[in-house]
Amino acid sequence: MWMDLQARQLVVESELKASHSCFNRKMVLRACGFIIFRRLVGRIPSPGNIEYLLLQTSYGEHHWTPPKGHVDPGEDDLTTALRETKEEAGLGAEHLKVIKGFVQELHYEVRGKPKEVLYWLAELKDPGTAVTLSDEHQDYRWAQLEEACTLARYKDLQDTLRAAHRHLEACQDKQ
Numbered sequence: 469m470w471m472d473l474q475a476r477q478l479v480v481e482s483e484l485k486a487s488h489s490c491f492n493r494k495m496v497l498r499a500c501g502f503i504i505f506r507r508l509v510g511r512i513p514s515p516g517n518i519e520y521l522l523l524q525t526s527y528g529e530h531h532w533t534p535p536k537g538h539v540d541p542g543e544d545d546l547t548t549a550l551r552e553t554k555e556e557a558g559l560g561a562e563h564l565k566v567i568k569g570f571v572q573e574l575h576y577e578v579r580g581k582p583k584e585v586l587y588w589l590a591e592l593k594d595p596g597t598a599v600t601l602s603d604e605h606q607d608y609r610w611a612q613l614e615e616a617c618t619l620a621r622y623k624d625l626q627d628t629l630r631a632a633h634r635h636l637e638a639c640q641d642k643q
């Protein structure tokens with residue numbers, strides 16, 4: 469009888485833990501996107517010729533971020549990042565070269581709910597490719613690192629842009 473009660477208690481505890489972690493997972497808003505950069509030809513040698521793409525929202529605080537958006541149910545993260553980049557900037561997988569070895573995870577709160585954002589890094593293959601915005605954004609800017617950080621304004625996003633830049637410098641040193 470005592471063993472039965474103990475076993476039941478364990479089952480109840482593990483069910484509670486499972487439902488709690490499931491609840492936590494559901495509560496976290498998850499978004500994925502790309503830090504997109506282009507290299508301008510005929511300018512100072514790389515990485516001085518690197519510009520990052522930032523989009524300005526047409527709603528809320530009109531803040532600037534790289535293209536990104538919420539993960540749809542059942543969708544994998546990289547698919548979300550590509551889909552959102554296509555929807556928000558008109559740039560598809562065919563326009564991009566994904567840079568190996570870089571992914572950054574940001575955590576912040578939106579209207580009291582935790583949010584996590586994953587950013588990969590990708591180069592626009594043809595720097596002349598046009599950006600096409602959706603209704604979600606009212607403006608875009610190709611900006612060198614310092615200007616991009618000023619626009620990005622959030623410390624975690626600025627750190628992410630700087631980390632991307634360091635990664636590109638390190639890749640270049642290896643060549």
Ligand SMILES: Nc1nc2c(ncn2[C@@H]2O[C@H](COP(=O)(O)OP(=O)(O)OP(=O)(O)OP(=O)(O)OC[C@H]3O[C@@H](n4cnc5c(=O)[nH]c(N)nc54)[C@H](O)[C@@H]3O)[C@@H](O)[C@H]2O)c(=O)[nH]1
Nearest residue numbers: 499527528529531533536537538574576578604622624625
């Ligand atoms: N009318 C209206 N509609 C909205 C609004 N809000 C959303 N919609 C609708 O949602 C759709 C977008 O859906 P997706 O494209 O799938 O999602 P996301 O791309 O994820 O876009 P979000 O805008 O939802 O999310 P965040 O960019 O994360 O901004 C949320 C807040 O977080 C702060 N924040 C931003 N970035 C950073 C950072 O890097 N670091 C830190 N620390 N903080 C940061 C900042 O304070 C900001 O206010 C739109 O079509 C609208 O219909 C709104 O205010 N008014």
